[in-house]
Amino acid sequence: QLQMQESGPGLVKPSETLSLTCTVSGGSISSSSYYWGWIRQPPGKGLEWIGSIYYSGSTYYSPSLKSRVTISVDTSKNQFFLKLSSVTAADTAVYYCARRPIFGVLTNAFDIWGQGTMVTVSS
């Protein structure tokens, strides 16, 4: 059973860069059948898609965050990463990583999610 786990600092200072890791276990991140994504949820608010990456490194980003976001992948470690620069209090949120199949019966939906990690932006 594939599992995903987010990790990283829970507190980031304003104007600094938020860095998170998603570790995939029980399956290979190098599979050609999936995109791997980041989604966030500010306290008491809705879900916001941040971006997705393919094992080859191909990425797609939310237009509203594109100038500050970098998503990368390390297939040797079965991990992918999120970097969000110049953070403000508005970036305080629970950050989730999730899998999106692109081939097969179930496609174009996030079918497996990590438990989420809370990141607070504060000095």
Added chain:
Amino acid sequence: QSALTQPASVSGSPGQSITISCTGTSSDVGAYNYVSWYQQHPGKAPKLMIYDVSNRPSGISNRFSGSKSGNTASLTISGLQAEDEADYYCSSYTSSRTQVFGGGTQLTVL
């Protein structure tokens, strides 16, 4: 891209049916049959309930169903149960090869 539009809240009594709407544009909901729905209980990660407009993943009750007409998708829950009380989010693939979520709907089981 703008978030998809969902009602902030809906409610129903046990055993009744409710429908949650999700309105987008011809660039997202109306463009593809790639609308999905997620259930989220407090403090938990979202759970996929419907994909490709109307398909249920393995293990999801057939009380949950989805449909789409034009730029609006809908999630219907029949035979409401107490454990259905949660937040529900729709999502769609877009013509820009991005994803967009709805603002979320809080379901209360009276």
